[in-house]
Amino acid sequence: MKANLETIKEHLNSEEDILSTLYCVINFGYISRFGILAATNKRLLFCSDAMFGKGLKWEFKYTEIEDFSHTNGVVLEISAIPFIKKITMNHGDDFIVFDNFSSPQNVQSFFKLVQSKQ
Template sequence: MKANLETVKEYLQSNEEVISTLYCAINLGYVSRSGILAATNKKLLFCADYMFRKGFKWEYEYAEVNHFNHTNVIDVEISSIPAIKKIILNYGDDFIVFDNFSTPSKVNPFYELVQSKI
């Protein structure tokens, strides 16, 4: 099933609220999953799509984010898709890339919102 806002709400604490969401893919170097990236008032939360049971989730507390950036200009890559917009997150020792956004026009507002929380 495709993860959605209801999926995200299952993982929220009582004092948390979703501020914005993006459908995209998470790339952790060793694994790539499609799903929904949510910005809450406390953290970033990614819930992966799933088939048979609950999907994976990754949480990133704003206070522990080392670096948060995005590709504001078009990256030219050697691949079948020449232009890819990305959000890049350094969290502890992890390097996480979010890409393959379903609505690329929402990336900049989402980035600016999260940047204001860090």
């Protein structure tokens, strides 16, 4: 089953609101899963698509995220060479990469929103 906005809503606390979402892939360690990444007023929440049975869920409190950054493109003299956009962060001992965004044009605004919450 494909994770969607309803999947995210199942994991929200009563005082939590969804501010923005992106469909993407989470990569850390040996794990790579497609799903939906949501920024709420309290945390980042990623719910993966269900392969067999239930999907997986990861949550990241804004206060526990370190080195939150993103890639946008490589600039060479006059022109920019686009490449796969990525959002990276450290959370505890994990280095986490979000990429393969279904809406790459929304990555910059999502990134700025999360930065404002840290």
